[in-house]
Amino acid sequence: MKRIAPLAAVFALAACGQGDTTGGDAGDADTASDPLVYQGAITVLQPTQRDSAGLCAFVAESYPPQCEGLPVAGWEWDAVEHEEAQGVRWGTFVVTGTFDGKQFTLTEDPLLLSEVDPADYQPAEPEIGEPAEDLTAAELTAIADDMGERFPATVFGGVADEAHGVALVDALLVTPEMWAYAEDNFPEGAVAFTAVLQPVE
Template sequence: MSRLRVLRISAAALLGGMLALAGCAASPGSAPPSSSDAPAGQSLGSLAPAPPEAEVVGEGTVIDVDGTVEVCLGPVAESYPPQCSGLPLRGWAWDDADGAESSGSVRWGQYALTGTYDGSALTLTGAPVPLALYDPPARTDPTGGEPGSTPESELTVIQDELPDRLGSTGYLASYPDDGRVWVDVLWDDGTLQRAADDDYGVGVVIVRSALRPAAL
């Protein structure tokens, strides 16, 4: 199974039906306060990363419905117009964005965004870059390409738990692959990865942050 990535939806692809997703998706929300007193085996959902102090970069679909603008950093339905539940986006202006499409009261496009994240919304600090023109930096594979050893049946159980365990801390999607569960979240500074290691064992669950420091 290929790793789930941010969907770059073309106009032709938007005419299709709903995209079949390997993992379940959930709407990102504000994170609960950080805590170091999580019960044993319950670190995920009890611990939450603090919002980043510096600028971050994310790639996703910006959707404007009747003037309400959100950026979807996870799965997007290939309906026409597209649909998703995303992160509120502040400071957005379509005059600054090339490559947008529209249908009725909905306007959308796929962009790389630079801004600040306060735990509840992304505020733009730079001009959006159409994804078709964006060259993202390569991400390091934390596994070094080594497969995991957790049985598929156990991985499925873990994956089924993750939406509820991580929903309040920005869960986006997850899937099992190569002996591990890969989970995409809105933001992680390492807190959620450490919590997953505590709960399931080191390297069983790999947490990937959709927002990443802009300085990297």
């Protein structure tokens, strides 16, 4: 089944009008008293076999679309405009909320992507410094794979960026635990993250 990248999925599905329009495990949980709040543009989808909506890092190019997304608490389809076909409901939104290690909980009402400037919600470029060690492509790939195995709820891909000498890890969002794990287990500067949802400052 063919897949498309997260931001491509967001904008492709935002333009999709074939459906009926209806009205409106992971790493350790964040133990801070004030959990980080994340925000970004993403596809939200609920297939027929699931009881809750999910945030989709990848969306299958099918109709209706398909994905296995991170569960979203507080989502109400009746409160937002969305597409629906064959029992599947989906749309592209700007979401704001917190992550407890298992699910994403909304802290603000979602916004339709079509009602905002998408350029304001582009993922930030990864922060790539000077790696402390020269690692091989195989070593960088192993690091990316390790991050995916350790944080399966948030990491959805990774590659060896040989040009910069880092493991480039693709994530739905990056938690403090993910940063700490990378710093504690790999050479300094060996991991760089790209994230769909960014911390709200």
